[in-house]
Amino acid sequence: MRLFWVLAAFFVGLGVVYWAITYEWTGTVLLVAAGAMPLIVAGWATHAGSTRTSLPDDDPEGAPADAAGQELGEFPEATGWPVFIVLGIVLTGAAIVYGSILLPAGVALLGWALVGFVRESKH
Amino acid sequence: MRRLLARPSLGIVATIAAVALSACSSSFGMPRGASEQGRDIFDLWQVFMITGIVVGAIVYGLIGWSLLRYRRKGSDDDEALGRQFHGHVPLEVIYTAIPVVIVIALFSMSFRTEERVGNLASDPVVTLDAEAFAWGWRFTYEGHDVTVVSDPSGESVTGPEIALPRGEIVRVVLTSDDVIHAFWVPDFLFKRDAIPGHVNRFDITPTDTGTYQGVCAEFCGLNHAYMTFRVTVMEPDAFDRWLAERRGEEVAT
């Protein structure tokens, strides 16, 4: 999308200007790297967009009937995995900081929950 | 006289003029500056404040006016709509362009002030090493073998008391022993960070005799609030005597 190309160019351009004025490393790296994120999105969007026909979303005259029956995708009803993932992270983090007895428990919980979360999306 | 009072618009203009004139001399809460650099910053502050007040008054005025003039009246029914316009491009361009001009002007003035304030003279009369530590100061007058340091017991209310000569360029060399501190004398309208691993240099040319408060202005831990010091500006000969009295000493105050 054009927005992301513009953003990427702006950040990289600003980085160049910054370097020219200040010769300061940290800021220059930060600005140029900030341009990398929109660049990734812009690159992907351009590549994906080249194969896709235009959406009814973008048609100013689009009517609800145009998209009727179009499958929007799967919307999961409910899932408990996110709670367990975070409990695992919190336990692991607390274990690192408070005392390593809890560490295996935290890592195990986190691992189990991550696997469950990913597998849930596979069907 | 009655003719004057009978024309309200003239009265309004007169009031605005009176307010504006008094505003031009107001300090808007800022110390007027006891050093050349401070006075320079103060002048900039006045320009900025007047600009800000004018802009603020215009915006507040517009908001107030729309609330008064375009308020739904009791006579309007529930479904009453306002005028259905979506924009006005020429107006939008104008109120984009004018702020650009204002901002460029403000930046130019600010830039020039900073150049002057940050300028390091080639011939400072006194060089003061200011060493910040948690939680106090150690001031050393280079070449005079005088050191003033914070009372280690932490009991002192004022902290170390240093002197500076009026009208002469003082170079301050600012360092830190441990964490980031900052040297701030509000009456000089100036602060600078003391960063371990860096040396900061700046000039102060005091213009007014007197005693001024100094504080640490970068949070540095437990007793950050108590890292105060005092600066006394005196005439150059009084300053020389002050130095002579303390030669070779390390004074803890």
Add this chain to the structure above:
Amino acid sequence: MSTTVDRPAAAPTPAEPPRPGPVSWLTTTNHKDIGFMYCVTAFAFFLIGGALADLLRTELAEPGRQVLSNEAYNTTFTIHGTVMIFLFVAPFGAGLGNYLIPLQIGAPDMAFPRLNALSYWCFAGGGLLVLLSGFAAAGGGTATGWTAYPPLSEGRLSPSIATDLWILGLALVAVATLLTGINILTTVFLMRAPGMTMWRVPIFTWNMIVTSILGLVAFPPAVAAFGLLLVDRRVGGHAFDPLGGGDPVIYQHLFWFLGHPEVYILILPFFGVITEIIPVFARKPLFGYLGFVLATLAIGALSVGVWAHHMFTTGVVDNPFFSAMTFTIAVPTGVKFFNWIGTMWGGKIRLATPMLFSIGFLLNFLIGGVTGVLLASAPIDFQVADSYFLVSHFHYTMMGGAVFGIFAAIYFWYPKMTGAMLRESLGRWVFYLLFFGFNLTFWPQFVVGLRGMPRRIVDYATGLGFDTPNLVSTIGAGVMTVAVLLSLADLWISRRRRIPAGDDPWGGSSLEWATTSPPPEHNFTTVPRIRSARPAFDLHHPELEP
């Protein structure tokens, strides 16, 4: 278990069955539930952060130490800042975005519902760790300021594990932000209803787009900074330790590269909120839609280039570059102000509670913005940085702005979310008390800041001109506390004795007002025809066919 959803055509589907009990909150992936949970949790953090602020103000009311020890005071302001910024304002904006964006663009949910749930729980877990770091860590709560500058935050001088917990908590919150940002962008770009072109998308949603981009660009460097700090603290690194060849200034660059866009992440959603509210209560279209979009994009892009204006007093950054960049942000912000005024101009303004809070936002944020222009000047900054002048500036923008925006949003969208109205009479009281209390609290802080009172101090000496303004400021804080308690009472009463709201109690413009209150599970049984940026308005005013 999931359902395949087709775009609604013309025929309505039967009403959804009611959801089962509290366990459903733990497992839901519905964006409305998650948005609501974000908002409620964030508001709870607001109450905690506010209580901490009341503690600080109680201590500062008079010179001399009365209430808190040095350590406790330092921990209190650290957690106050962290909670308000990362656990209240930002998540509240994210929650509003989660709730409203699919409704405003005519989508049945967000693009990644399970990721959305994961986002919320990361936020909740991270918030818990941050609170632990303040209150429950052996060796004392973290006391580095929310900015956590090294060397003070390094292991030698902040040995307590509290700071490590704080870092981990914020890292989790950062993950939540990144996931939400991706979700929002994908949803808006790929799931709009037919006819909902990008130029008809509500300004609130546009603001959320820019907020999300900012989050994605700005958070990684801060996470890097925190990671390096953790390495310095626990694993023997010296990234920021001059004695080991490191430089504390690098931390400041990394931190403020997030820190500045962060404040725009905090305010942009609420610029969006009042941009939704003002046209509705002025009964007019928005003035200058394109100007709003361009100004928001400009503010977002420019905000990435100004970070070192937080470092003007370090003496080691190029002040003019950052000063110039900071001045430029004033221009698009000014454009927005004039567009808001243009929206009110010629209207039939109804001063209902959401509109009152929006006006309060304008009045307060102007002061915040003008003082921001003052701060953009490096020499002026030499006097006012790290003083109470600065503290007041950011409270005028963050509290006078964002928090007033939050209250405006609550009063505006609570009917949509719950189907019940809040009390107008109570709402007015909340507004006037909050507005009066807020200004009473923070105006005196400009005064003492200019007189020389630095920030983050537990105590001050008498006789410097700080005494009376501090006392007045504390009284103001008390008034604000009453206002907030009153708002809680309003929320409570409105639940107990419901006044039904109906689909569209205010005469709204955007799509959420074209469905029921609360909306059905997948938001719309029928999506109306979209021909402008005001589809709900068009639906109810067919005589004004665009």
